Amino acid sequence: MNIPQINNIKFYNSFKSTISEKKDDTMQNEIQSLIQCTKDARDYEEASKILKNASIDEKINQVDPITYKSGDYVISEVLKKYADNYTGVLQKLTEKGISIAPKFVDSVDKGNFTILFTEIPGMNGQELVPYYQGEKMLAPEAKQDAYKDVQRLLKVGIVNNKMLRSTSSWFVTPESKKIIIPDWSSLSIVGDEERAPILNKFHNMLFKP
Secondary structure (H helix, E strand, C coil), rough: CCCCCCHHHHHHHHHHHHHHEEEHHHHHHHHHHHHHHHHHHHHHHHHHHHHHHHCCCCCCEECCCEEEEEEEEEEEEEEHHHHHHHHHHHHHHHHHCCCCEEEEEEEEEEEEEEEEEEEEEECCCCEEEEHHHHHHHHHHHHHHHHHHHHHHHHHHCEEEHHHHCCCCHHHHHHCCEEEHHHHCCCCCCCCCCHHHHHHHHHHHCCCCC
């Protein structure tokens, strides 16, 4: 007996969703295990070696000498003097639910270095797409979500300078098709009178004809 096509589609989507959830859980467990291993390491050299060995075992992918990726996760080895403030910024953005910023997962200080664990939902181990290439593939709600995020940031008087200079700092996540700004190293405090013009500028950049 032939099964109606719609049932096949429903079964496939359900199966695909279940596999995706299990994959996400496995990935999260592996990242948590790596975090614990780096915390238990004696020093930075041992922690760095743990990451390199994980890449050899293909648990994570090494992008460059100090950066690794796995699914939606990014692991970076950063000089502590630069990481301290940046880590605090990412933590606050994550607490406020700002979706256009990477999510802070954890950080491990070892000597003069910090190993920073972040998450970019919808990346799935792929390269982020530059905005000029990915704008057409955006999810319907993506621009509104980004606009609301900037509104919320401006309400507390914060702006990402690089984001406002040009869309070259904007990217699109390949799976979820949302806007992501990976770099939050250049922030400014803005006064009440500056907020409306800044929001208007971002609106024009985002919704240009």
